[in-house]
Amino acid sequence: MPEKYHIKTQPVPPRRPRIGKHGVVDWREDCARCHNCVKKACVYDRYRQEADYIQHLSEVAALFFDCMGCFSCVQDCTKGILCLSINPEYEKLGNRYWKPDIIKTTWLQAETAKIPVSGAGYRGPFSGLGFDSMWTDMSEIVRPTRDGIHGREYISTSVDIGRKPSYLSLNGNKSIAGLPPLVSIPMPLIIDLSSPAHTLPKLDAVIEQTAASTGLIAIMDSSYRPADEAHLENIAFYLCPDSAPVPDAMLRKTRLVEIADSPAVAKRIKEIKKIHPQIVIAIRVELTAAGIGRAIELAGLGDVEVIHVVADANGNELTAQKPRFLKEMIRQIHTTLIEKGIRDEITLMAGGGIALPEHMAKAIICGADLITINLPLLVALECHLCDSCQPGTPCPAKLEKINRAFAVGRMTNLIAAWHDQLIELMGAMGMREARRLRGDVGRAMFFENLEEETFGKLFGAKK
Amino acid sequence: MNTLPENTLKTRVPQEVVKRVVKPAPSRYRNEIAKYIVHRSLACKRCGKCVEVCEFGVHDRKPGFKYFAEPHHHLCIGPSCEKSGHYCVAQCPNGALQIRENPMYRALGDFRWTADLILATWKMAETGAVPAAAYDYDYECGKSGGGFDKLRFKFPKTPPVKLTEDQIDTSISLNKRNDGRPEIKIDLPWYGGGMSFGSVSNVTQLSKARAAVAFNTFTCTGEGGYMERMRPYDDHMITQVATGLFGVREETIQRVPIVEFKYAQGAKPGLGGHLLGDKNTPAVARMREAVLGISLFSPFPFHSVYSIEDHMKHIDWIKHVNRRALISTKVSTPTDVDMVAVGSYSAGTHIVHLDGGYGGTGAAPDIAKKNIAMPIEYAIGKVHNFLTDEGVRDKVTLIASGGIRSAYDIAKAIALGADGVVIGTAELVALGCVRCSRCESGRGCPRGIATTDPELAAKMDLDWGSQRLINLYTAWRKTLVGILQRLGLRSVAELRGRTDLLMHLDYKNDVPAKK
Numbered sequence: 011m012p013e014k015y016h017i018k019t020q021p022v023p024p025r026r027p028r029i030g031k032h033g034v035v036d037w038r039e040d041c042a043r044c045h046n047c048v049k050k051a052c053v054y055d056r057y058r059q060e061a062d063y064i065q066h067l068s069e070v071a072a073l074f075f076d077c078m079g080c081f082s083c084v085q086d087c088t089k090g091i092l093c094l095s096i097n098p099e100y101e102k103l104g105n106r107y108w109k110p111d112i113i114k115t116t117w118l119q120a121e122t123a124k125i126p127v128s129g130a131g132y133r134g135p136f137s138g139l140g141f142d143s144m145w146t147d148m149s150e151i152v153r154p155t156r157d158g159i160h161g162r163e164y165i166s167t168s169v170d171i172g173r174k175p176s177y178l179s180l181n182g183n184k185s186i187a188g189l190p191p192l193v194s195i196p197m198p199l200i201i202d203l204s205s206p207a208h209t210l211p212k213l214d215a216v217i218e219q220t221a222a223s224t225g226l227i228a229i230m231d232s233s234y235r236p237a238d239e240a241h242l243e244n245i246a247f248y249l250c251p252d253s254a255p256v257p258d259a260m261l262r263k264t265r266l267v268e269i270a271d272s273p274a275v276a277k278r279i280k281e282i283k284k285i286h287p288q289i290v291i292a293i294r295v296e297l298t299a300a301g302i303g304r305a306i307e308l309a310g311l312g313d314v315e316v317i318h319v320v321a322d323a324n325g326n327e328l329t330a331q332k333p334r335f336l337k338e339m340i341r342q343i344h345t346t347l348i349e350k351g352i353r354d355e356i357t358l359m360a361g362g363g364i365a366l367p368e369h370m371a372k373a374i375i376c377g378a379d380l381i382t383i384n385l386p387l388l389v390a391l392e393c394h395l396c397d398s399c400q401p402g403t404p405c406p407a408k409l410e411k412i413n414r415a416f417a418v419g420r421m422t423n424l425i426a427a428w429h430d431q432l433i434e435l436m437g438a439m440g441m442r443e444a445r446r447l448r449g450d451v452g453r454a455m456f457f458e459n460l461e462e463e464t465f466g467k468l469f470g471a472k473k
Numbered sequence: 474m475n476t477l478p479e480n481t482l483k484t485r486v487p488q489e490v491v492k493r494v495v496k497p498a499p500s501r502y503r504n505e506i507a508k509y510i511v512h513r514s515l516a517c518k519r520c521g522k523c524v525e526v527c528e529f530g531v532h533d534r535k536p537g538f539k540y541f542a543e544p545h546h547h548l549c550i551g552p553s554c555e556k557s558g559h560y561c562v563a564q565c566p567n568g569a570l571q572i573r574e575n576p577m578y579r580a581l582g583d584f585r586w587t588a589d590l591i592l593a594t595w596k597m598a599e600t601g602a603v604p605a606a607a608y609d610y611d612y613e614c615g616k617s618g619g620g621f622d623k624l625r626f627k628f629p630k631t632p633p634v635k636l637t638e639d640q641i642d643t644s645i646s647l648n649k650r651n652d653g654r655p656e657i658k659i660d661l662p663w664y665g666g667g668m669s670f671g672s673v674s675n676v677t678q679l680s681k682a683r684a685a686v687a688f689n690t691f692t693c694t695g696e697g698g699y700m701e702r703m704r705p706y707d708d709h710m711i712t713q714v715a716t717g718l719f720g721v722r723e724e725t726i727q728r729v730p731i732v733e734f735k736y737a738q739g740a741k742p743g744l745g746g747h748l749l750g751d752k753n754t755p756a757v758a759r760m761r762e763a764v765l766g767i768s769l770f771s772p773f774p775f776h777s778v779y780s781i782e783d784h785m786k787h788i789d790w791i792k793h794v795n796r797r798a799l800i801s802t803k804v805s806t807p808t809d810v811d812m813v814a815v816g817s818y819s820a821g822t823h824i825v826h827l828d829g830g831y832g833g834t835g836a837a838p839d840i841a842k843k844n845i846a847m848p849i850e851y852a853i854g855k856v857h858n859f860l861t862d863e864g865v866r867d868k869v870t871l872i873a874s875g876g877i878r879s880a881y882d883i884a885k886a887i888a889l890g891a892d893g894v895v896i897g898t899a900e901l902v903a904l905g906c907v908r909c910s911r912c913e914s915g916r917g918c919p920r921g922i923a924t925t926d927p928e929l930a931a932k933m934d935l936d937w938g939s940q941r942l943i944n945l946y947t948a949w950r951k952t953l954v955g956i957l958q959r960l961g962l963r964s965v966a967e968l969r970g971r972t973d974l975l976m977h978l979d980y981k982n983d984v985p986a987k988k
Contacts, residue, residue, distance in 0.1 A: 032580060052919075053915075053916060053919040053929065054915075054919070078909060078911055078919070079580065079907075079909045080907060080909045080911060080919040080920060081506060081581070081907050081909070082502075082919050082920065084504065084506070084577065085500075085502035085503060085504045085505070085506065086502060086503055086504075087503065087504060088503065089543070090503065090504040090543050093575075093576065093577050094577050094580050095576050095577055095579065095580050096579060096580050115839065125838045125839075125840065126838065126839045126840075127747060127749065127836050127837065127838050127839070127913055127914070128836070128837070128839055128842075128910040128911075128912075128913055129834065129835050129836050129837075129910050129911060129912025129913040129918075129923060130833060130834065130898065130906075130908050130909075130910040130912060131585070131739075131740050131831055131832055131833040131834060131842060131875075131876070131898060132585065132740070132830070132831045132842040132843050133583035133584060133585055133586070133908065133910070134583070134584050134585075134617075134843060135584045135617050135618050135619070136584075136617040136618050136619025136620050136622065136623075136831075136848065137618075137619050145830060145844055145845065145846060145847055145848075146844050146845050146846075147807050147808050147845075147846070148737065148742040148743035148805060148807045148845050148846050149743060149774075149807060150736055150737055150742075150743075150774070150804050150805060150807050150810075150813050151736060151774075151778060151779075151780070151781060151783075151784050151804065151813050151816060151817070152780070152781060152809060152812050152813055152816055153807075153809070157772060157773065158743075158744055158745075158773065160745065160770040160772070161772060161773075366840075367840060368840050368843070368844045371844075372844075431838070431840045434744060434838055434840060434841065435840065435841075435844070435845065437743060437744070437773070438742060438743020438744055438773075438841070438845050439743065440743075452808070453808075455808055455847050460847060460851045463851075463855070464850070464851045464854050464855065465977050465979075465980060466980070467984075468854075468972045468975070468977070468984060469975075469976065469977040469980035469981070469982045469983075469984060470980055470981045470982060470983040470984040471980065471981050471983070472979055472980055472981075473979055473980060473981055
């Protein structure tokens, strides 16, 4: 059995004060100085911590927002003068897709590397848009089940990147001939190019180190030169027509490369293969209105091994008036390739809008072999996703002052937490192989289908 | 219980009697959270007009006092009072009063348990009555935007049959197999869900047990073992055999009328139970025969059950150990939940208990709560119809849980096809839970409900806790009886599977009813 994939982690506390959901306690006049709130009601001792925090405050910018929202002090106050409300700073985090809850959970995972566990049941909407309109399945009694992270069974999250022949040909009954190159990574996740809208900090060196420490691959600009040449196998250069060339000797030490889509893509593949025959080449296809068609077309070309489809940061189709979501676009590409009988030959990577670990599992169930992310890693560094990354504009997370060990630790922790959560989902599904999760929609339930099967039959058409 | 087989129940103790009596059980906190707040300005001349006009007792001046006490904000019905002619704001001769929505109200609750639902549940637990219409609490639904929250009853303008409250039967039978085991009937179509000692305090468990006795229904030990203090309630206990087998002994199995196999839990389907280290106190460790302070993760699944045949072997084991016990099988809601249910029936279970994906928990990974397994609203109909098609629907009791928050949810679950439901979170809310989701770690619940820390657990008194639950059960029963009255149904059994009485707000509701 191969060695179990394990990411080494250690807690990396935040540099900045936490921004909790409940953080503002309004203290009206008339306090009786009974100290019930400080000494008795708050079991988390937040009042004393806040006093201590304020005493040692080096700047005024950040208040203490670590209230746990239990209302005990409010309800126990002798004079009834305390009032708890939702922290406006918390509500300002992220945007409509990257909701404050997503930012908060990402921060927590980047700090602890642990799976977030909480009490009480689910608190959110019944279902939602995008990935929130599907549930993963689980196994029970009538199907085999698997231990999750706490069990002894080995659940493999490895995936292969490259072209896989639909049948094997034997060389004179002696050996298997003509196998295309294949890259295996221990988890179905690749670190994508930095988001062009969030480029204030230069994170390339941090990402290089994170990819190396997790055994994953990061797609980097072709002008980047790694500090350690041994990390080249964790780097996939992105080559587009106007990018800086990568020296051949350096390219030969990498395993994967990504090229921009163009009419001359076949020619470009041949050129690269001539330099490094064992390299796997991914083609980046932007998911515009023509993106799905183009991805399918490329898959039909014999030389293409990997297609990397990319939606916008919120998982939406680019430049479309009524954009489709990544989930639907992956499903369409996947099912079309199945119909054409070439699905198993192509590796499909999908990015854009992958914000949570369940999105990784769900995108794979919908038909991607693996996913690519960039923003979650930025959020791991305490980014607020305030979308004001402009030179001269102050960054609320002070990313420009980031420490390298802190950044690598936080990104590594986040990836480790995602990995554990993928295992938990797969364990619940009774899956032992991430490879077999791909396109297995039988292990998922879709809102539209369940609604139709349950309520459509009873109540007729939807309004 | 006089006809028990000889080889069971070796150590029986006298059973407690708890009366089904409603008594006021006001909040154990000094300040109740209110929907509206009343502001008295310095313009107040202390004339006392407000005390005179307010019908709800918001304004209070103790006899002999010159100044008013802090207004009882939680009793105020808000600006809608204006129509009543008793509006203090309008009546104040000095214009010193203002009423506005409490900004704190927004910080309470969530999509599933809205602030209205929490406050209404508190009111019911305090008074034993349905909150007055004047309070305008929307406690029929949450704001999750789907499932129960989009279903409504199609109440006729006048009931087809006029029924008094006494003519309506809310009991359900738990043994439909006719297999010689006891015919257990409970007076309400619900019983209390499994909450282990470890996840909740002794007082919480005992309060649940006492309410169960009062209403001739059941509560469940959860998987953390069977406390000796629960013995006087044996006749109303379900004990759980879950994958961790914590504290499970032949003797504990022999104590009870129902034994529940917990295969999965809705909040973390496919994952074992979680008890984080800090809550594993000396008492919990002793009960679970575990090492103090380490996190306890139950395995998933039962490694002795990989098929229905294995499940049957499990059931045979329990049936042999306790000859009078009914068997409940608690499962979650995978795609093939219908196959699981019919398989459980064929293995010999009396109760199939479905726990939907949005169910409660003392600790679960957030990823599991939201993403794994289907919500209960889909599973009930799927299983009910499948069991009906297989011709065994009337031989097994179908119990649903996982997001049942009110008497309306109960009625909807039954109309979708369940015989009854299991409740959990609602009981905790009645005991003062604000759903802050901090049950899992540290010293546990800051409100003293889901904790094993002796200091925190002491925040709640057993008599108060029992009374709150008795009051809640009373109010829910009243609501349920009211629903049945309006529908002209004589029993909850008649409501089962009556999807023709439901409508869905997102659909055209134009499918003709089956005759």
